[in-house]
Amino acid sequence: MSYLNVFYGELTTGAGKRLKNPSKILNNFADKNVIDEFEKSITKDLANAKINFQNNKDLKILDIGTGRQSLAFSNIFNGTVHHFDINKENVKNLKKIIKKKKLEKSIISKSADIVNYSKLQKNFYDLVYLQGIIQHFSDPTKGILKVLESLKINGYAWLYFYKSGTFMQFCNFSLRNIFHSSNTLKNFSLKRLKLILDFQKEKIGKSKQNLFHFDTFVDSLFVPFAWLFDYKIVKQAFKNSNFKILKEITCSEKERKYNHVSKQSAFIISIIKKSKKMKIKKKFLSSKYSVNQFKINYNSSKMQELIKNFKILKKIFKHKKNSLKLDYEKTNICFNIYKKAYRLNYSSLTPEKKYISLNSFVLTQIMYAKKI
Numbered sequence: 001m002s003y004l005n006v007f008y009g010e011l012t013t014g015a016g017k018r019l020k021n022p023s024k025i026l027n028n029f030a031d032k033n034v035i036d037e038f039e040k041s042i043t044k045d046l047a048n049a050k051i052n053f054q055n056n057k058d059l060k061i062l063d064i065g066t067g068r069q070s071l072a073f074s075n076i077f078n079g080t081v082h083h084f085d086i087n088k089e090n091v092k093n094l095k096k097i098i099k100k101k102k103l104e105k106s107i108i109s110k111s112a113d114i115v116n117y118s119k120l121q122k123n124f125y126d127l128v129y130l131q132g133i134i135q136h137f138s139d140p141t142k143g144i145l146k147v148l149e150s151l152k153i154n155g156y157a158w159l160y161f162y163k164s165g166t167f168m169q170f171c172n173f174s175l176r177n178i179f180h181s182s183n184t185l186k187n188f189s190l191k192r193l194k195l196i197l198d199f200q201k202e203k204i205g206k207s208k209q210n211l212f213h214f215d216t217f218v219d220s221l222f223v224p225f226a227w228l229f230d231y232k233i234v235k236q237a238f239k240n241s242n243f244k245i246l247k248e249i250t251c252s253e254k255e256r257k258y259n260h261v262s263k264q265s266a267f268i269i270s271i272i273k274k275s276k277k278m279k280i281k282k283k284f285l286s287s288k289y290s291v292n293q294f295k296i297n298y299n300s301s302k303m304q305e306l307i308k309n310f311k312i313l314k315k316i317f318k319h320k321k322n323s324l325k326l327d328y329e330k331t332n333i334c335f336n337i338y339k340k341a342y343r344l345n346y347s348s349l350t351p352e353k354k355y356i357s358l359n360s361f362v363l364t365q366i367m368y369a370k371k372i
Contacts, residue, residue, distance in 0.1 A: 003188075003190040003193070003224065007087070007222070007223055007224070008065075008066060008085070008086075008087050008090065011193070011194070011197060011218060011222070012215050012216075012218045012219045012222075012223075013066070013215055030068070030071060030093075030097045034068060035068060035071050035072055035075070038068050038069055038071070038072035039072040039075050039076060041072075042069065042072050042073065042076060042129070043076060045131075045158060045268075046158065048247065048249060049156075049158055049246060049247045049249065049268065049270030050246040050247045050270060051127070051156045051158060051246070051270055053077070053126070053127075056077045056078055056079070057078045057079065058078065058079050058080075059077045059078065059079030059080075059126045059127065060079060060080055060082065060124060060125045060126050060127075061073050061077065061079065061080070061081045061082065061125060061126065061127045061128075061129065062082050062084075062125045062127070062128045062129070062147060062150060063081055063082070063083050063084075063129050064083075064084045064085065064114055064130060064133045064147075065083075065085060065131060065132065065133060066085060066087075066090050067083055067085060067090050067091070067093065067094035067097075067109060069129065069131060070083040070094065070107050070109070071094075071097065071103075071107070073129075074103055074106040074107050079106075079126075080105070080106060080107070080108060081106060081107045081108070082108050082110075082125070083107055083108065083109040083110070084109075084110055084111075084112050084114050084117070085109070085111060085112075086111065086112065086113045086114075087111070088111045090111075091109050091110065091111040094107070094109045095109055113138075114137075114143060114146065114147065115137050115138050115139050115142050115143040115146070116142075117146070120146055120147070120149075120150050121150060122149050122150055123149075123150070123151070123152045123153070123276055124150055124151075124152060125150050125151050125152060125155055126151075126152065126155050126156070127155065127156050127157070127158070128147050128148070128150065128151055128155070128156070128157040128158070129157075129158045130147065130157070130158065130159050130160055131158075131160050132160060133160070134159060134160065134161055134162075134227075134229075135161060135162035135225070135226055135227045135228070135229070136223055136224070136225050136226065136227075137225065137227075138224075138225060139287070140227055140285055140286065140287055141282050141283075141285045141286045141287070144159075144285050145278065145280065145282055145285075148243070148273070148278070148280065149278060151273045152273070153273055153274070153275065153276060154272060154273065154274075155272070155273050156246075156270060156271070156272050156273075157243075157270065157271050157272075157273075158268065158270050159268065159269045159270070159271070160266055160267075160268050161229040161231075161234060161266060161267055161268070161269070162226065162227060162228050162229060162265065162266055163228070163229065163231065163250070163251070163264065163265055163266050163267045164228040164229060164230050164257075164258075164290075164291035164293065164296075165230070165255075165256070165257050165258035165259055165291070165293075165296060166258070166259065166260065166262060166264065166265045167260040167262075167341075167344070167345050167351070167354060168263075168265040168341065168342070168345045169228055169265050169293065170258075170260070170293045171337070171338070171341035171345075171358070172220040172221070172226065172265075172338075173226075173228065173292075173293040173294075174293070174294075174307075174310040175220070175221055175334045175337060175338060176220075176221055176226065177294075177310070177314060178310065178313055178314045178317065178330070178334060179221060179330055179331075179334055188222075192324065192327065193222060195324060196324075196327050196328060196331050197218060197222075197331075199328050199331075200214065200328070200331050200332065200335065201214065203332070213338070213339055213342065214335065216342075217334075217335050217338045217339075220338065221331075221334060221338070225287075227287050227290040228290050228291045228293065229267075229289070229290065229291075230257075230289065230291055231248070231251035231252075231255065231267050231269075232253065232255075233284050233289050234269065234284060234285065235248075235269070236281060236284045237280050237281045237282065237283075237284035237285050238269075238271060238280065238281075239281065240279065241278075241279040241280045241281065242273060242274050242275040242276070242277055242278060242279045242280070243271040243272065243273055243274065243280065244271060244272050244274055245269060245270070245271050246270045246271060246272055247268075247269070247270045248267070248268070248269055249267060249268040249269075249270075250262070250264040250266065250267045250268065251267035251268075251269075257296050257297065258296050258298065260351035260354065261350075261351060263345055263346055265345075294307055294311075300351070300352060300355060302352055302355035302356055302359065303351075303355050305355075305359055306355050306358060306359045306362065309359060309362045309363060309366060310362065312366055313333075313362065313365060313366050313369060316366065316369045316370060317330055317369065320372065326372070329369070329372050333365045333368065333369060336361075336365060337358075337361065337362060337365060340357075340358060340361045341358060344357055344358055
């Protein structure tokens, strides 16, 4: 059974890496500085995506996530934000804030798994905003189609996808493969996960920067689903459909299967609905098209060596007796590699130098793992 219904809010904070000061998200749920940053981020997102409302009165907005974005939307637009989150605790926290700030007419919050929610109104919303959501849908095809059906004609959708072929997503994929032998978590105990995370937090200490890195690490390594999309495939879903693509951000038809120069690990597509009848080629949104990062044809011997060493590290753990102590050690090693990869991703190094540096570090972790 998936623990996605408690993951965001109880085990990790959720979206926030794109903020100017992302570590602030570790403050209380509705910290004013955080909501102000979300407000600026959303305003910029919509402008960059060519989403412009000539009349912003009585807008109906669909937002899925922790609820922080809904609070920001209520400051930006006049109208109603319909908020959904699979986590009941997030909804509970948001409802307290709604009551305290007397926002009952501006925000309606409900706990639901949107993929399997049958009561979402069709042809209803002016804007659907999916920030950090699609890649975690249990069934991305079903989830995306459902929210797009909820848009009214001339309604906009802002869609954010984890991007295959980036350096950081390669590293995240590699670490998930070490820990779980799969990019999808199926049989991992919530109780065991909480023990692992509590143990690791004690080792980290109270440094906000370290805690933020750990928060993003947990989001990357332990979220049940982390689909990696190819922009060129996703785009085919909207070709000759009832939607018009307005803007494509951090993606291009000229891109190769991978780009390890770019620091961005996602791409964004904004679309407008032109007619009610759904004509989307849904197969191109399927998780079946999620890309195995080891099967990309990398033209670098250093990259091939890095993949080989990630597989060696996985094999070392596979041959050790499964135990909670081993999970502690695996988490520690994976977190160390994650921090190294994160720093390299945002450095000015060439891809080759990133591979060499990370490979050297992975080798030290292999030596340590052999001694466990």
